[in-house]
Amino acid sequence: MxxxxxxxxxxxxxxxxxxxxxxxxxxxxxxxxxxxxxxxxxxxxxxxxxxxxxxxxxxxxxxxxxxxxxxxxxxxxxxxxxxxxxxxxxxxxxxxxxxxxxxxxxxxxxxxxxxxxxxxxxxxxxxxxxxxxxxxxxRGDAPEWWSQIEQDVIRAQLPRALTALSRGERLAFGAVWITKEEIGWGEVRAEWPRVRRLRSAPGTAGLDVDGTWHELGPEGPGIPNFPVLRALVERLGPGPGERFHHDVNGST
Missing domain, CATH: 2.30.29 (PH-domain like)
Structure with missing residues (x-):
């Protein structure tokens, strides 16, 4: 400026x-x-x-x-x-x-x-x-300001979302929905212990459920509030030893 x-x-x-x-x-x-x-x-x-x-x-x-x-x-x-x-x-x-x-x-x-x-x-x-x-x-990755915005949105919205789930509410992120017990979209539905890994990159996102990859809806990371959804999946998802992967550069 x-x-x-x-x-x-x-x-x-x-x-x-x-x-x-x-x-x-x-x-x-x-x-x-x-x-x-x-x-x-x-x-x-x-x-x-x-x-x-x-x-x-x-x-x-x-x-x-x-x-x-x-x-x-x-x-x-x-x-x-x-x-x-x-x-x-x-x-x-x-x-x-x-x-x-x-x-x-x-x-x-x-x-x-x-x-x-x-x-x-x-x-x-x-x-x-x-x-x-x-x-x-x-740019091959997200600009600095977008990374900061994502972090701040997660910080502001994640606690409220976790509270809503603890009360038994169902949260929707476009076609994807989650409860404290499971996640689903389209014909896919999985309880959290079955979710092993999340992978997201520009233009695509998917979950490993019982060793099988499922695209996370047709919108991918265009899903509304995808950063908050990703943070929730990371909190509710994999068991010990599993990990989640978020790659802004597009590699897997």
């Missing part, structure tokens, strides 16, 4: 708006700031209506060159706080609280079958609107 001594008037106003929004939602102390690319899910739906041929022409004139590169219009400021985060994009401030948001990570297909375009990270704001953050195509 800009040197504090050289901030423009517009930057000062933006910072004031961000601080005010964070204060209203009691996000606590600011811990880090990142420059990234973002848009709302509503913007994504509008873009989906553009004819493929026109999208290809627009990709040629975007700053950064190749299709899928973030345009200047998608430039965003991401501020991480103790209890949540703000995303400033297109003159709007979106606020996300770690204890109430739903997060997911997807690997979008490149336009026209080309090269990697980078992962997309979707979060639900306090107003219910979904904000999509994007990593650059040159």
């Amino acid at each position: 800009s040197d504090p001594a050289r901030r423009t008037r517009s930057e000062e106003l933006l910072l004031a708006r961000i601080s005010a929004a964070a204060g209203r939602e009691r996000l606590g102390r600011r811990r880090a700031t990142y420059a990234t690319a973002a848009h709302t899910a509503r913007t994504a739906r509008v873009k989906a209506l553009i004819a493929p041929g026109i999208r290809g022409l627009l990709a040629l004139v975007r700053p950064g060159g190749p299709a899928g590169a973030a345009s200047a219009r998608d430039a965003a400021r991401l501020d991480l706080y103790e209890n949540g985060m703000t995303v400033a994009v297109k003159h709007q401030i979106h606020v996300v609280r770690y204890d109430t948001t739903s997060v997911s990570r997807t690997e979008p297909a490149p336009p026209g079958g080309g090269g990697r375009v980078g992962a997309a990270f979707t979060l639900t704001g306090v107003d219910g609107e979904k904000v999509v953050l994007r990593a650059g195509p040159e």
Whole structure:
């Protein structure tokens, strides 16, 4: 971000708006700031209506060159706080609280079958609107800010989820559901002692149940709040000597 001594008037106003929004939602102390690319899910739906041929022409004139590169219009400021985060994009401030948001990570297909375009990270704001953050195509793993967001969401939501399970509640993560006794999705259903190993990587996730691998639903890590689900499986799952594997780089 800009040197504090050289901030423009517009930057000062933006910072004031961000601080005010964070204060209203009691996000606590600011811990880090990142420059990234973002848009709302509503913007994504509008873009989906553009004819493929026109999208290809627009990709040629975007700053950064190749299709899928973030345009200047998608430039965003991401501020991480103790209890949540703000995303400033297109003159709007979106606020996300770690204890109430739903997060997911997807690997979008490149336009026209080309090269990697980078992962997309979707979060639900306090107003219910979904904000999509994007990593650059040159990254082979999740960016630093996403790893921190995952950790903070788990920290905020895991205790409440464990309490709900102890009361006999059933928790749903997209098509996947869990209770304190078992996990299931589709036609798969397994009690926790049968679950040996969890493996997740960009675009795929699965469980070893009694020595047989089962894909964790068609959405894989795009499952809502997959980091929380992963943390719960790690708590409830394997017996002594077994281990879980989470690989952000895609190796198994």
